[in-house]
Amino acid sequence: MFPGLLGLMLLLQAPWAWAGDEERKLEAVFIGRFASYIEWPAKPRDRFVITLLDDNPFGSLLDDLYRDKRIHNKPIELRYATRLEQVGETDALFITLASSAARAAAIDHAQRNGILTISEAKGFAESGGIIQLDFVEQKARIKINHAAALKSGLRIGAPLLTIATVLRGDKP
Amino acid sequence: MFDRISIRYKLIVLLGLSAALALLISSAITIYSTYLSESRASLRVLHQLTDVISENMRAALAFGDAGSANTMLASLRADPHVLLAVVNDESGRPLAEYRAARLSGALVSRLQAGVQARILGSADALGRVDGFVEHIDNDLMGVLRPVFFEGAPIGVLAVVSDTGVMWARIRELVLLQVVTSVLTLVLLLFLSVKLQSLFTRPIMKLVGAMQDVARTKNYRADLKADRRDEFGTLYAGFHAMLADIRERDERLSLLATTDALTGLANRRHAMETLQTMLARAQRKGEPLGIIMLDIDAFKAVNDRYGHPVGDRVIQDVARVLQANARDYDLVARLGGEEFLVVCDGGTPEATAAMAERIRAGVEAREVRDTAEASFHVTVSLGVHSAVPQSAQDDIEKMIRAADKALYRAKEAGRNRYVVG
Numbered sequence: 001m002f003p004g005l006l007g008l009m010l011l012l013q014a015p016w017a018w019a020g021d022e023e024r025k026l027e028a029v030f031i032g033r034f035a036s037y038i039e040w041p042a043k044p045r046d047r048f049v050i051t052l053l054d055d056n057p058f059g060s061l062l063d064d065l066y067r068d069k070r071i072h073n074k075p076i077e078l079r080y081a082t083r084l085e086q087v088g089e090t091d092a093l094f095i096t097l098a099s100s101a102a103r104a105a106a107i108d109h110a111q112r113n114g115i116l117t118i119s120e121a122k123g124f125a126e127s128g129g130i131i132q133l134d135f136v137e138q139k140a141r142i143k144i145n146h147a148a149a150l151k152s153g154l155r156i157g158a159p160l161l162t163i164a165t166v167l168r169g170d171k172p
Numbered sequence: 173m174f175d176r177i178s179i180r181y182k183l184i185v186l187l188g189l190s191a192a193l194a195l196l197i198s199s200a201i202t203i204y205s206t207y208l209s210e211s212r213a214s215l216r217v218l219h220q221l222t223d224v225i226s227e228n229m230r231a232a233l234a235f236g237d238a239g240s241a242n243t244m245l246a247s248l249r250a251d252p253h254v255l256l257a258v259v260n261d262e263s264g265r266p267l268a269e270y271r272a273a274r275l276s277g278a279l280v281s282r283l284q285a286g287v288q289a290r291i292l293g294s295a296d297a298l299g300r301v302d303g304f305v306e307h308i309d310n311d312l313m314g315v316l317r318p319v320f321f322e323g324a325p326i327g328v329l330a331v332v333s334d335t336g337v338m339w340a341r342i343r344e345l346v347l348l349q350v351v352t353s354v355l356t357l358v359l360l361l362f363l364s365v366k367l368q369s370l371f372t373r374p375i376m377k378l379v380g381a382m383q384d385v386a387r388t389k390n391y392r393a394d395l396k397a398d399r400r401d402e403f404g405t406l407y408a409g410f411h412a413m414l415a416d417i418r419e420r421d422e423r424l425s426l427l428a429t430t431d432a433l434t435g436l437a438n439r440r441h442a443m444e445t446l447q448t449m450l451a452r453a454q455r456k457g458e459p460l461g462i463i464m465l466d467i468d469a470f471k472a473v474n475d476r477y478g479h480p481v482g483d484r485v486i487q488d489v490a491r492v493l494q495a496n497a498r499d500y501d502l503v504a505r506l507g508g509e510e511f512l513v514v515c516d517g518g519t520p521e522a523t524a525a526m527a528e529r530i531r532a533g534v535e536a537r538e539v540r541d542t543a544e545a546s547f548h549v550t551v552s553l554g555v556h557s558a559v560p561q562s563a564q565d566d567i568e569k570m571i572r573a574a575d576k577a578l579y580r581a582k583e584a585g586r587n588r589y590v591v592g
Contacts, residue, residue, distance in 0.1 A: 036321070140237065162240060163232050
């Protein structure tokens with residue numbers, strides 16, 4: 001009984017485990033769209049790199065979606081990492097790590113390297129992540145930690161801030 | 173009807189009608205032009221509104237944020253003319269909607285259906301980045317604009333507004349135009365009343381002058397006008413026409429009173445003048461001398477030298493008569509070779525002396541037949557002088573007396589005068 005309850009709790013902490021296909025598709029689309037509203041410090045890369053850290057809940061969805069597409073006029077490269085050490089130079093980092101400590105480490109790494117962090121994990125924005133995305137009744141809710149973005153050297157466009165719940169400092 | 177109205181009022185009516193027609197046409201053109209420009213301006217405002225909203229709406233559409241989309245559309249309530257605004261997402265489903273509070277449910281349904289039908293029917297126009305659909309009629313106008321994200325359409329924004337602002341401006345303009353037109357018309361009519369005299373005064377002056385001439389028969393009226401326009405030409409033409417009439421009258425008068433061969437008074441004029449002279453002599457109690465004169469053997473002259481020479485003889489005798497008569501005497505050719513001289517105030521002695529001068533003058537005058545040959549003629553004269561007592565009886569009596577004296581002069585051997 002107890003392991004079952006623990007499993008249920010783990011499932012609740014990892015929303016992608018129960019998110020519907022439609023929401024997942026939207027989530028995949030939104031990753032690219034977020035990037036359109038964000039300015040990175042100039043980097044000498046000829047590709048726009050999106051990295052998934054830990055599990056890949058999208059299957060081949062991201063590959064299908066971003067094949068032959070461009071962000072900021074650069075071709076998109078998708079990378080999949082299971083450990084933080086595997087994350088090399090990247091522009092956006094979609095974090096599916098279940099452990100808050102691991103997420104904190106990833107956030108810290110991203111802030112130091114000017115990387116946009118996105119996650120569905122509850123409390124992600126409050127804990128220093130830049131964009132927290134989740135769905136309520138099939139409607140997207142976006143939470144942005146503006147201070148974290150500035151700390152990472154990223155500038156978020158006003159239209160995105162307009163539709164998001166924005167945390168300034170540590171409070172929404 | 174129109175031909176009974178004075179030219180003055182015709183001018184006023186014509187000027188007024190012309191001005192009214194011109195104002196009507198210009199007003200119609202102005203109002204139609206304003207309708208076009210105002211409808212374009214209203215649509216342009218609606219385009220600007222949809223441009224701004226669609227730009228802000230992009231993020232809401234990109235992330236399917238219906239709440240933010242509704243909040244953005246709700247700001248349209250600041251414009252009371254916006255009736256309906258709808259944002260469809262990329263699948264064509266309405267993401268957000270604004271409707272004016274004053275709209276009835278039926279009208280909302282009609283507008284919604286109309287918007288969705290137009291979106292469906294305009295897929296081509298709404299599939300381009302710069303594409304749009306616009307519509308305007310008497311009551312409504314609307315603009316549909318696609319929202320693009322990263323080069324792909326992610327939704328459509330439609331804004332429908334009433335045309336109240338446009339019609340309010342057009343109503344203002346029509347009112348202004350009507351007031352301006354009425355004022356302009358009144359001013360033009362006032363000016364036309366004042367200015368018509370520029371045209372009518374010379375015409376009326378000419379008409380008055382013509383009526384005066386017709387009434388007084390005074391063809392010496394001076395109608396010269398110091399003008400260089402058509403009125404000047406008209407005046408000059410009328411003046412020339414009067415001069416022609418004068419000249420013709422004088423010529424006719426001359427033809428009616430003078431003898432064509434000699435230039436002396438003819439019989440009719442002589443009798444009229446004699447009547448006047450006799451009346452004056454009678455009034456003053458002065459004598460009047462009458463000389464009847466006939467060229468001797470004139471038939472023989474004609475037979476011998478021909479009629480042209482005979483005519484010259486008559487002309488020569490006439491010159492002798494004119495040379496011996498005073499300005500106030502009457503010298504006339506009564507016909508053929510017979511002449512009459514009336515001496516105003518002529519006593520028997522003075523008249524007889526004049527008759528003798530005439531006789532001697534004619535006798536002495538050489539009538540030239542050819543360059544080498546010439547001849548002389550003589551005249552016989554009957555002289556009578558009396559103070560007339562009554563006008564009509566005395567004319568006949570005096571002429572008859574002079575005529576008898578002439579007969580006696582002929583009987584006595586010609587080339588002499590006899591006092592009767």
